Amino acid sequence: MIGAVLLLACAQAVHAAERREQTYQVGADVDATGHVIATQIEPDVPPSIAGVLTSALRQWQFVSARRNGQAVSAHTFISARLLALPNASGQYSLHVIYAGNGPKFHRAGWKARYPRDAVQRRQAAFVFIDATVQPDGRLADITVDSQFAEWPVARSFRDAALKAARSWHFTPEQVDGQPVATQVRVPMNFTLRDQILTPEQIRILREAASREAAVANAEADQLGIPLPSEQEIALDSPLQPHAVATIISAP
Known part of the structure; x- marks a missing residue:
């Protein structure tokens, strides 16, 4: 559309x-x-x-x-x-x-399965996956962490994100005709329509949204736009x- x-x-x-x-x-x-x-x-x-x-x-x-x-x-x-x-x-x-x-x-089917215990508790989580894209397109050295230092991530969310990442595939970059390894960071959001957030979590999300809006407004004046919230970032291209x-x- x-x-x-x-x-x-x-x-x-x-x-x-x-x-x-x-x-x-x-x-x-x-x-x-x-x-x-x-x-x-x-x-x-x-x-x-x-x-x-x-x-x-x-x-x-x-x-x-x-x-x-x-x-x-x-x-x-x-x-x-x-x-x-x-x-x-x-x-x-x-x-x-x-x-x-x-x-x-290659994002087809990239999202993780929502943990069953988190669905029952109506919990949300915001994580990022760090990994190395190898020359064959597979990932190595995969780790999962929270997008917010003040918001610990439950183990079920970490396990779900890790399981999804192990099935991901990339087309690597090339240097002088040869594929090379690149470190990437992929944000992933776990959200439900009827999720329950604590007052502290609401504060964290509101402050993050305000910071992003401030950056977006500042960059909009200079015709620049921040990266999408779930777009991968190459750390060492x-x-x-x-x-x-x-x-x-x-x-």
């Missing part, structure tokens, strides 16, 4: 004054100078959106990957946030915003962003 809205925004004026956004993960070949020279976009992305993404990514630059002290080509997967913002004339301008890069996470300013396409 969002893709259709963004596609419409590319083509013509729209009447609903609402922002629309979606994040796309795009394969990118980066040469030894750090420039994006080719992109691979999923076939189900509308051609007009694919064109906007390709044009934007080719304007971005990364710190060159290195092997044995020499700058070399590399391959990564860039998360690009496409934001459609309404203007006074009722049309949309499109903003392509860098949201990170790293290995490609061989390609680090150098010049990834937001690209704006006016109607």
